[in-house]
Amino acid sequence: MKLGEFIARNGTPLVREAGEHVFRQGDQNQSLYFVKDGLLKAYYLSTDGKENIKSFISKGYSITSLMASHAGKPSTFSLVCLKPCELTVLPFSALHEASRTNADIAASIVDFLLNFAMKKEAREYELLCLSPEERYKKLLEETPQIVNLVTQNEIARYLGITPVGLSRIKKRIITTATQNS
Amino acid sequence: MKLGEFIARNGTPLVREAGEHVFRQGDQNQSLYFVKDGLLKAYYLSTDGKENIKSFISKGYSITSLMASHAGKPSTFSLVCLKPCELTVLPFSALHEASRTNADIAASIVDFLLNFAMKKEAREYELLCLSPEERYKKLLEETPQIVNLVTQNEIARYLGITPVGLSRIKKRIITTATQNS
């Protein structure tokens, strides 16, 4: 049995409006969510109320809190819909168990986790080695459509800076690009 | 066949002195390295010569460049021994292929990748949400022995700051802790 078939059989549909949460930081949510349509953001909330965006999740991608679904601890982040969402929910344990007996599913999960790991490494690289300005430029190069999907506030919180800081960076980029003309 | 047995059968030993490289940024090194003994650092080198340390790898852990071994691209980082090392080398593809036909190995790899993913998520969280000072305090809490293993220069480059910056942070921590006595 292939992964898609397994999900179709064992998953249940979930519909959420923009602004609604799927789970919150601290929840013991052991589900894996596949995004059939819509857009979500995963974010950390610090004790003093500051938001930091871990990632945006769009159509075709999936998300789970590994701390909750694999390690059995409370989720370290919240998941909220930015646009109306159609999701497929699957207990993470069901997939993990299926991978132990089903070679196709195991292979799919290994490939999924390898790709996931590469994405996380890329993010780690950006946060460790690049300045906020460099991160912003890279984001614009790699996913220019992002600016039409989310607010500048959210882009800033994804880059690890404040909206004010991002505004300054944009201005800096424009003026340094213009003065060479 | 279990993972340990597979590695024993298919792996080859590799010994390196402190200071020697295992592979360098840009190499197409498709191997996976298990650390039987020793200590290594994985680091990024920016075009202007700045070093940023991705991770330290100690006895019992393993490391590979996924970009090289899974995606077939040049490695984004270098791997160098900080202490004399005894490693076991395995072609990553051998393990990946074995996981397709061998359920035990597939299960081991899934678990390995899940743990790897959780570690990467924790690092992402620290770099995105914590200040350098908070990251340093967290490092001291979680792995206090690190200060005896690597230089302060390297701790700083792991935290994403300069050695000068770390020296100031240490001073700040001591003086604020002392003034309450």
Added chain:
DNA sequence: TTCCGGAATTAACCCAAGTTAAAAGTCATG
């Protein structure tokens, strides 16, 4: 068209960390 509310920009000020360079500390080795 006007009005409202959120988003983005701008300004003023603050501060943590970067940079460069000098000084002090540490340690191995002859």
Added chain:
DNA sequence: CATGACTTTTAACTTGGGTTAATTCCGGAA
């Protein structure tokens, strides 16, 4: 114990981003 190389600290100055608050911009509703 003296030397030299490396690590760490300190100092002086710069800078990028945070904070707060005011202002401008913009889109939707009346």
